[in-house]
Amino acid sequence: MTAELATIIDFIRFGASRFSAAGLTFGHSYDNAMDEATHLVLQTLHLPHDLSPAYGQARLTAAERSSVLELIERRVSERTPVAYLTGKAWFAGLEFLSDRRALVPRSPIAELILAGFSPWLDDREVIRALDLCTGSGCIGIAMASHNPDWLVDLVDISDEALALARENIAYQQVGDRVRALASDLFAGLEGQRYELIVSNPPYVTEQEFDALPAEYAHEPKLGLTAGADGLDIALRILLDAPQYLSDDGVLIVEVGESERALAELLPSVPFNWVEFDVGQMGVFVIDRADLIEHGESIRAAQRS
Template sequence: MNFNWKSGLTVADAMANIQSRFEAADLAYGHGMFCAADEAAHLIAHVVTGAPTVTDEMMALEIASAQRQRLQTLVEERINSRRPAAYLTGEAWFAGVRFEIDDRVIVPRSPIAELLAEGFSPWIDRQSVSSVLDLCAGSGCIAMVAAMVFESATVDAAELSADALDLAAENRNRLGLADRVQLIQSDLFSELVGKKYDLIISNPPYVPAQREMPAEYGHEPSLALYAGDDGLDLAWPILVGAIDHLTAGGWLVLEVGESVDALMRQLPDLPAMWMELEGGAEGVMMISREELLGCEQRLRELSATVAC
């Protein structure tokens, strides 16, 4: 389906037509946007105003010639390359904060953003949090927002990929958080010996290795996506490591996404709170250090099977 990028084109015109083209192209979503309309709105807003998405007030705006050309280029590239929109625009929004993004990291999309923006209230008193760890930090989005939410806390961002840490440093410096967020290259907790935190937040890889993914996901670093046959190769060591690295009364927030069923089959008595999130997202738990201690033996057994 061809679209006439004519003069006089309004945001509303572009929304309708780009959405139609994306639907006809059978694109896959899930990189912070859930459907063709979301992605059309993101691209238009990026070009026209720099906002995260289109608002009702923007619908009547006429798109200037240079903007039409830029938007046309983005739309054609999105359809032809199947690259996620965030890689084309170079930006993604997480908890209302703009992050620079490229293919050194996966596109930020964790539903943890919803909980983090509220300081994990009512379960956590944000004034009592003095230390936070973002484990498997990627672009650093969780660490940066945590530094904004927990204003008195020191924040560490631990990540295995040196390339991802380079991008995280760019985001940290652009957001003026160089004195608040420490970046650490670490394979999970390996370089964090002796460190303890009031709050550990982790969105690790959790896609089962054999799962066939849409082409869009093939543009993301596989290191940040896949985690063994059942998607839990990192979750078990994180749950065990949290016992050693949380302070008394500390909390772990862990996302395991679609691997939640596999986790609960292997450890049905895990006393975690599974969070109810907007949009039906699932697989995010909150669990205290004391609750982890109650099933420590079984957790260490499961973690040992990964090591083997």
């Protein structure tokens, strides 16, 4: 069956067909079979993701055919996310190293970064920013890459994730402005202050985790789960963030499907839920002043 495949387009089409027929789950950087197959084929051939369609009819060598077909079959049989198979993922217009030490980069916060965090930062100057629960480092590194005047700290509790983040700092050549620090949330950041704190923390409930498709089993559980309601980490961030934000600082946190639970738990807190191109996706923005004003409600929610 595969003997008839010859060109780049042939292999992309074949991969997409195999992925669709196998009923794979798409949620790690791509949301459809065709885009995922395109990423797999072009990465395996060491070609740019924006390759001109004019090269689509280029024919693969025997060695290239073998490499591409092997990864297509592994994607189907192992349900391994394509970023882990190729070792690369795209986020906010940048290429990152990706492997099982951290979640595959895929946060909607990428859209905020590319938009300059408008309108939330339109009238604010950012000197220092923090990427809390950084994982691969993609959010913080992208913030630094798109904002050359910012100094950015990346923080995670996982030594393995931090090792990958440091590799990505070097890969994106931002080591003069970005550093990776080991810390359990804010515990190791005594005395640090930031104009902007951004976090994509774990927010999957234990029940949701047990029902996740097989692809997610390849990712570290530490980066996914956060208690019975998915809010264990988010509540800690809300409670402690004011100590590490500048006077007019801003906190941005992704809580995904736990958005409703958070809004119901803290109905008086003025969360600004971000509308993305594809709609609301569980990311809120809140000022330091509002966090302080509602500190007691947040503290009570954390104890409950």
